[in-house]
Amino acid sequence: MFGMTSLALAVSLSMDSFAAALGRGAAQKRPGVTEAIRVGVTFGACQLGMAAIGWGVGATFADMVQAVDHWIAFGLLLLIGGSMVRNAVKGEDDDEAAATRSGWLALLTMAVATSIDASAVGVGLAMADVDIAVTATLIGGVTFLMGFGGVLLGRAAGPLLGRRSELAGGLGLIAIGAKILVEHTLL
Numbered sequence: 001m002f003g004m005t006s007l008a009l010a011v012s013l014s015m016d017s018f019a020a021a022l023g024r025g026a027a028q029k030r031p032g033v034t035e036a037i038r039v040g041v042t043f044g045a046c047q048l049g050m051a052a053i054g055w056g057v058g059a060t061f062a063d064m065v066q067a068v069d070h071w072i073a074f075g076l077l078l079l080i081g082g083s084m085v086r087n088a089v090k091g092e093d094d095d096e097a098a099a100t101r102s103g104w105l106a107l108l109t110m111a112v113a114t115s116i117d118a119s120a121v122g123v124g125l126a127m128a129d130v131d132i133a134v135t136a137t138l139i140g141g142v143t144f145l146m147g148f149g150g151v152l153l154g155r156a157a158g159p160l161l162g163r164r165s166e167l168a169g170g171l172g173l174i175a176i177g178a179k180i181l182v183e184h185t186l187l
Helices: 004-027 033-060 062-090 094-099 104-113 116-126 132-185
Strands: none
Touching: 004 033, 004 062, 004 104, 004 116, 004 132, 033 104, 033 116, 033 132, 062 116, 062 132, 116 132
């Protein structure tokens, strides 16, 4: 699953971090490169860690669910993606409200909250043929770049792009889940 599918997964997972970084950048008067690096590293590390933790949990129980693994992966991605789409369409501002708080604890809380989906995806990845070190590193690296860029774009473009990026991320996760289901049931 390396290549374009892994990159699409990484981008999709990083979209709520991007939206949160946009909100954080929008809430600050002049976010600089230092703040962008701090946000990017925190979000990237949490996404990487949560994907690896989810994979570990999934790998432990893989033998029990091998016959239905594609349905589990599809269901998890559908639930997560659907939640992201719902939040984008309804215009819920939870990530942006959290972004207005400053400090390491607020940043870490936001990073963990936006990484919960990576742990669920990690469970699904344990049932696929993936190199988790490479995939989790890609997820963390892309999330770092999205968080870094999101802070720098936040002041000017946060309110305009925030919901659209979360919508695109949710639709991307649903598409990846559908692809996994089709590959395991029809091919």
